[in-house]
Amino acid sequence: QKEVEQDPGPLSVPEGAIVSLNCTYSNSAFQYFMWYRQYSRKGPELLMYTYSSGNKEDGRFTAQVDKSSKYISLFIRDSQPSDSATYLCAMSAGGGNKLTFGTGTQLKVEL
Amino acid sequence: GAVVSQHPSWVICKSGTSVKIECRSLDFQATTMFWYRQFPKQSLMLMATSNEGSKATYEQGVEKDKFLINHASLTLSTLTVTSAHPEDSSFYICSARALSQGQETQYFGPGTRLLVL
Numbered sequence: 619q620k621e622v623e624q625d626p627g628p629l630s631v632p633e634g635a636i637v638s639l640n641c642t643y644s645n646s647a648f649q650y651f652m653w654y655r656q657y658s659r660k661g662p663e664l665l666m667y668t669y670s671s672g673n674k675e676d677g678r679f680t681a682q683v684d685k686s687s688k689y690i691s692l693f694i695r696d697s698q699p700s701d702s703a704t705y706l707c708a709m710s711a712g713g714g715n716k717l718t719f720g721t722g723t724q725l726k727v728e729l
Numbered sequence: 730g731a732v733v734s735q736h737p738s739w740v741i742c743k744s745g746t747s748v749k750i751e752c753r754s755l756d757f758q759a760t761t762m763f764w765y766r767q768f769p770k771q772s773l774m775l776m777a778t779s780n781e782g783s784k785a786t787y788e789q790g791v792e793k794d795k796f797l798i799n800h801a802s803l804t805l806s807t808l809t810v811t812s813a814h815p816e817d818s819s820f821y822i823c824s825a826r827a828l829s830q831g832q833e834t835q836y837f838g839p840g841t842r843l844l845v846l
Binding site: 664 | 735837839840
């Protein structure tokens with residue numbers, strides 16, 4: 619069993635839809651949770667950073683962490699074609715230390 | 730925000746040759762940098778952790794004599810793929826640990842695509 623599980627998709631939604639992306643994990647030592655966006659043939663770009671449980675909102679993006687269920691989510695409101703990318707969840711036991719990534723979910727937002 | 734660059738962005742080489750990839754933190758100093766490898770449609774796999782002024786720490790299964798890492802300054806780490814073979818063809822991405830808005834996390838470079846013929 620992988621430490622971090624993420625549905626690879628692809629996930630296709632119409633423009634304006636609310637997108638829900640999720641990851642589950644097994645390592646209870648993880649305290650820091652991140653979402654990265656990766657466009658094709660590019661490096662990952664940090665989108666959201668959350669410590670421990672709770673919600674965090676930044677513009678159209680909301681990150682949720684439920685440590686009791688070992689489940690994290692990223693919500694994208696009013697999705698745009700420019701949001702089409704692969705979204706990677708990542709987590710670590712200590713901030714900027716070793717990150718464990720999910721496989722990434724490929725998202726396509728269609729006009 | 731923290732900016733990390735990589736050079737070259739892509740490289741094609743013959744089997745048996747060595748290739749050096751540079752990773753630079755442009756607007757901050759990074760005592761710790763990380764090297765990842767990503768195969769098509771797969772996630773990032775950590776290869777090694779590079780600490781300025783000391784030896785790199787390699788993940789299990791990564792050959793340290795094949796993937797040479799040097800972190801000689803606070804803004805530069807290099808990865809040298811020695812005697813490259815076709816199975817080394819991959820997307821190599823570095824990251825640098827930085828403190829931003831009170832949070833310490835990793836910022837990634839744009840990646841280097843390596844094709845070994």
